[in-house]
Amino acid sequence: MSDAVIVDAELDASGLNCPLPLLKAKLELNRLASGAVLKVIATDAGSQRDFRAFATLAGHTLLHEEVVDGVYRYWLRKA
Structure with a gap:
C-alpha cells in the first residue's frame, strides 16, 4: 500500500498512548492541504478505534x- 500512495x-x-497519536495527527493534518495524505505510525492498540472514528467524524x-x-x-x- 505505501508504494501505491504518495505520502x-x-x-x-x-x-504514545491514547489520545496522543490522534491529537498529533490532527495537528499534522491541519498543516496539510486538502487532498494530502498523512501516514501515521502508532503502537497503541486503541488507535485503531480512534482513527476509524476520527476519519468518519x-x-x-x-x-x-x-x-x-x-x-x-x-x-x-x-x-
Whole structure:
C-alpha cells in the first residue's frame, strides 16, 4: 500500500498512548492541504478505534490501515 500512495507527510507516534497519536495527527493534518495524505505510525492498540472514528467524524478518508507486529499504520487523506 505505501508504494501505491504518495505520502505528503509522515508522523511517528510510536510509544504514545491514547489520545496522543490522534491529537498529533490532527495537528499534522491541519498543516496539510486538502487532498494530502498523512501516514501515521502508532503502537497503541486503541488507535485503531480512534482513527476509524476520527476519519468518519471529520470527513477524512482512511485509505488504508495495517497492523504488523504490534505496529499500527494508517494512511489518511485530508478532506
